[in-house]
Amino acid sequence: MSTINANSAATSSSETCHLLINGEWVEGAAETVTVLDKYSQEPIAVAASASDDQIAVMIDAAHAAFKRGAPDNYERGSILERAAVLIEENREDLARTIQAEAGFTRSDANGEISRCLQTLRLSAEEARRLSGDVVPIAGAPGQSHRMAFTLRVPLGVVLAVTPFNSPLNTVMHKVAPALAAGNAVIVKPSSNTPITTCKMAKILLQAGLPKGLLSVLHGGARVVGKAMEDQRVRFIAFTGSTEVGRAIQSKADLRRTQMELGSIAFTIINDDADLDMALPKVVSAGFRKAGQVCTSVQMLLVQRSVYDNVVAKMTDLVKAVPFGDPGNETTVTGPLITIDAAIRVEEWIKEAVAKGARQLVGGPREGAVVPPTLLVDVSADMRVGCQEVFGPVVSIIPFDAMDEAFDRVNSTPYGLASGIFTNRMSDAFAAVRRLEVGGVHVNETSSSRVDLMPYGGSKDSGFGREGPHYAIHELTEERVVSITA
Known part of the structure; x- marks a missing residue:
């Protein structure tokens, strides 16, 4: 034996x-x-x-x-x-x-x-x-x-x-x-x-x-x-x-x-957020483990007054994410779990672009590796906008009022975790009370987790x-x- x-x-x-x-x-x-x-x-x-x-x-x-x-x-x-x-x-x-x-x-x-x-x-x-x-x-x-x-x-x-x-x-x-x-x-x-x-x-x-x-x-x-x-x-x-x-x-x-x-994980960037603190955390939460975490940032909701600035900064940050062989010490985004999973993610990206989304960062799939991908102009009828991608894809979506952001998070059947970056306590408490998720993390991303904390979801999560x-x-x-x- x-x-x-x-x-x-x-x-x-x-x-x-x-x-x-x-x-x-x-x-x-x-x-x-x-x-x-x-x-x-x-x-x-x-x-x-x-x-x-x-x-x-x-x-x-x-x-x-x-x-x-x-x-x-x-x-x-x-x-x-x-x-x-x-x-x-x-x-x-x-x-x-x-x-x-x-x-x-x-x-x-x-x-x-x-x-x-x-x-x-x-x-x-x-x-x-x-x-x-x-x-x-x-x-x-x-x-x-x-x-x-x-x-x-x-x-x-x-x-x-x-x-x-x-x-x-x-x-x-x-x-x-x-x-x-x-x-x-x-x-x-x-x-x-x-x-x-x-x-x-x-x-x-x-x-x-x-x-x-x-x-x-x-x-x-x-x-x-x-x-x-x-x-x-x-x-x-x-x-x-x-x-x-x-x-x-x-x-x-x-x-x-x-x-x-499952989940579609959102993180919210308010117009008063410290972007130098927030955006590197978003990049890490979106692309480490090739985005294959239920709380990986999939949808980044950004208040419109800082939207252009966030898009520009995120584009630079995501372009700099090393990807490929996980044996290389510098690699951040490695392969997906199977080639079939990578093909599916690639198809979803192509579908989104065909329907009007813009791909600001990304590239061709290499075996099971999908390069870190950043999308804008994503709508809710695209699979990347209404289903769990479970891959290294982050979509940036603008919003005006906080109610709009909360409604977007709550519109999905899922409710595992969300993050919000803000220095306004009123907005932080509003998020805590209104977001229909198992965990709300203020000035952290949706993927924030410490092992002694309770972890779990609501609704279909x-x-x-x-x-x-x-x-x-x-x-x-x-x-x-x-x-x-």
Whole structure:
């Protein structure tokens, strides 16, 4: 039986991402997917999917491990802390793996690892302070002889379905709080980026996690659907498209879920904004990770009195963004996750130009790399103006009154996060109150995120919150206890 070595680089097509079942690495018995280096398009690994029988065995093992009981709260925190130490020790290998299978630049790969360390350590803290509340039952008539309090108890088996665009930290945002709460977790990574998840799982086992509490499942929609047929899967955490989220939610029935779904992310530039501070942040938020983040700035709404100035400055800044090979230290915008994804983004840009948009910055696609693209004169009937691009494309749109900007943000079915740059507190508070999104960031872009914050959306962008403190409450249920003297 082959195993995934947490210290080996993902450089050979002979590497296989196996299933993790009951603490053992097992070869998948169903279809396989070839994992490509996202820039060179060379194969680097194969992910072997689980058969229906293997999924059943995996859930049996996870459920049995949960029933045996997770380590106590202190030890759960210690396991997560030891995992953080091991991830830091394996930083170089993990960074190379993330660069290859996700197409990240070196900077983004290291940022992914550093944030993962924060997620682990925050989850360790939450494991140790997980608690309920005192219920003031004596304040009710005739209840002075009683005491009451609540406990937070784990749910059981958690199925975590994770995306390609954050192959370590988003995976850890689902796995670590679930383990901290005392659940068993089955993680199903994206078939585009399974290697990092396997190495993460290897590290958690090395940190002392008992067998069965973490499983790794490979495959596509079939394996997710099959796993969800088993009612012992008590919670489904999903990050991905709104369309897939709807399909998963429809199968969840009365079971609890957490959905972080699609978005069209807006950032607003008021006429009083500090442009020298704001615009570099917008460029970073629009073009790092090749724009493949749900909160990447897609639409930049600019008050008309500063519109021409912003367009000129943004044009210069975007022209200077280095793109191409993520192995180059200076690269900011690397490849999209697949050539098909890059072709789609290229087609959307061409469609917008054909309908009247002007392309101020951009160029021909090179394999999976779409150059950073800046558009103006974009209308809401263009796909770049009404659907999630998920690529390195930013459109600048003028507005006059603040009401116009707020209405434009709220006009989409999505509501994940928005940013606004202004020094007027009245406009900042108006944005906080009126924007129909899960997060409003004043003098930051829509992509602003700190891992201890609650993170999640509204409307078609989903529901539930990540962030260890908030996620661990989603991943437990409250049990009331009363005592009569």
